[in-house]
Amino acid sequence: MSERGRAALFFGPGRPMELVELPVPDPEPGAVVVRVTRANICGSDLHIWRGDGWLGAMARDDGRIIGHEMTGVVHALGQGVTADWGGRPLAEGDRVVYQYFAPCGRCRSCLRGMSAACRHSFGVLRGKPSVFPHFRGAFADYFYVDPKMAIFKVPDSVPDPVVAGANCALAQMVHSLERVGVGPGDHVVIQGAGGLGLYGTALAKARGATQVIVVDGRRDRLELAARMGADQLIDLNQLPDPAARVARVTELTGGWGADVVCELVGSASVIPEGLQMLGPGGRYLEVGTFYPGTTVDLDPGRLVSGNLRLEAVGSYDAVSLGRAVEFLAAMVGRLPLDQVLVDFPLESINEAFAEADAGRVPRASIVMTG
Numbered sequence: 001m002s003e004r005g006r007a008a009l010f011f012g013p014g015r016p017m018e019l020v021e022l023p024v025p026d027p028e029p030g031a032v033v034v035r036v037t038r039a040n041i042c043g044s045d046l047h048i049w050r051g052d053g054w055l056g057a058m059a060r061d062d063g064r065i066i067g068h069e070m071t072g073v074v075h076a077l078g079q080g081v082t083a084d085w086g087g088r089p090l091a092e093g094d095r096v097v098y099q100y101f102a103p104c105g106r107c108r109s110c111l112r113g114m115s116a117a118c119r120h121s122f123g124v125l126r127g128k129p130s131v132f133p134h135f136r137g138a139f140a141d142y143f144y145v146d147p148k149m150a151i152f153k154v155p156d157s158v159p160d161p162v163v164a165g166a167n168c169a170l171a172q173m174v175h176s177l178e179r180v181g182v183g184p185g186d187h188v189v190i191q192g193a194g195g196l197g198l199y200g201t202a203l204a205k206a207r208g209a210t211q212v213i214v215v216d217g218r219r220d221r222l223e224l225a226a227r228m229g230a231d232q233l234i235d236l237n238q239l240p241d242p243a244a245r246v247a248r249v250t251e252l253t254g255g256w257g258a259d260v261v262c263e264l265v266g267s268a269s270v271i272p273e274g275l276q277m278l279g280p281g282g283r284y285l286e287v288g289t290f291y292p293g294t295t296v297d298l299d300p301g302r303l304v305s306g307n308l309r310l311e312a313v314g315s316y317d318a319v320s321l322g323r324a325v326e327f328l329a330a331m332v333g334r335l336p337l338d339q340v341l342v343d344f345p346l347e348s349i350n351e352a353f354a355e356a357d358a359g360r361v362p363r364a365s366i367v368m369t370g
C-alpha cells in the first residue's frame with residue numbers, strides 16, 4: 001500500500017508533539033488495521049506527557065505515538081480474520097474497540113488466568129515509528145491491532161463519543177471492580193471523579209453496591225458523578241481536612257467505614273486517607289497511580305488488625321473489554337456517558353494536552369475525521 005496517515009509524535013516532557021506522515025501498513029495474518037476516529041487524552045497520557053515518576057524515560061529522540069484510549073473503524077483485515085473476539089462477523093468499515101496492548105497468552109501469568117499481569121503486553125508499543133507496523137499509539141489516523149489484541153465490534157446504538165473510553169478507563173474499571181469483588185451491600189468510596197472514577201461509580205451501582213461515595217475537588221465532576229449514580233458527594237473544598245473526610249465516610253457508613261475504597265486520582269498522596277476510610281475487612285483498590293517512582297507511608301499494623309486487603313490492578317483482560325461494550329449498550333441514553341468529552345482536531349493536540357493538564361476540560365478527545 002502506498003497510503004499514508006498522520007501521526008502525532010511525542011519526543012519527551014515539555015517538548016511539543018509534531019505531526020508526521022507514516023505509511024499505512026498491510027495487516028499480517030490475524031491482525032487488523034484500524035482507521036482511528038477518536039482518541040481521548042487519558043490521565044495516563046498526562047502522566048507520560050509530564051514525565052511523572054519514571055515515565056520521563058519513555059521519551060524517544062525519534063518520537064513515539066502515545067495515546068491508547070480510542071475507537072475506530074476496520075480499515076483492513078489480515079488473512080483469517082472473519083469475526084471479532086465475541087464471534088460476531090467482522091468486515092471493513094465496521095466500528096470497533098480493541099486492546100492497545102497484547103498479552104502473550106503463554107507466559108506464567110497468562111497461563112494462570114492473570115493476563116493483565118503479562119510482562120509481554122506492552123512490548124508491542126515499543127519500536128520506532130519508521131519501522132513496521134508504524135502505528136502503535138492512538139494519536140494518529142491508524143492503529144495496528146496485533147493478532148493478540150482483543151477486538152470487539154461496537155453496536156450501532158453506541159456512538160463514538162460513548163465508546164471511546166471503553167478500551168482504557170471503562171474496561172479497566174470492569175476488570176478492577178470484578179477483582180476487588182464489589183457487590184450488593186457494599187459501601188464504596190471513589191477517590192477521584194475523572195474517567196476512571198465516573199465509570200467506577202456507574203459500574204459499582206450496576207454491580208449492586210448499596211452506597212457509592214465520590215470524593216473530588218471539582219464541582220462539575222462531582223455533579224457528573226451524581227448523574228452516574230453516586231449516592232453521596234464529598235467536595236474537597238468544603239472538607240479540606242483529610243481527617244474530616246474520613247469522619248464523614250465513617251458517618252455515612254453508619255460508623256463502620258467503607259467496604260471498598262478506590263484510588264482513581266492518580267496520586268499516591270491520597271492513599272493514607274483512603275486506607276483510613278476503610279472499615280474492618282475492607283478492600284483498597286489501587287489503580288490510579290500506575291507508574292513506579294512515588295512512595296507512601298503505610299501502617300502495616302492497621303492493615304493487619306483491620307484484616308484489610310490491598311488490590312492493585314494494572315491493565316485488564318480481554319473479557320473485560322467485551323463486558324465494557326455490553327455495559328455501554330445497556331446504559332446508553334440512561335447515563336451521561338459521552339458528556340465528559342471536549343473535542344480537538346489532531347492538529348491541536350498540543351493545545352488539547354495543555355487544556356487537559358490545566359484541568360480546564362474534563363476529558364479532551366482528539367477527533368481524527370469529520
Ligand SMILES: [Zn+2]
Pocket residue numbers: 042043044045068069168169
Ligand atoms: Zn488510559
Ligand SMILES: [Zn+2]
Pocket residue numbers: 103104105106107108109110111115118119120
Ligand atoms: Zn503473557
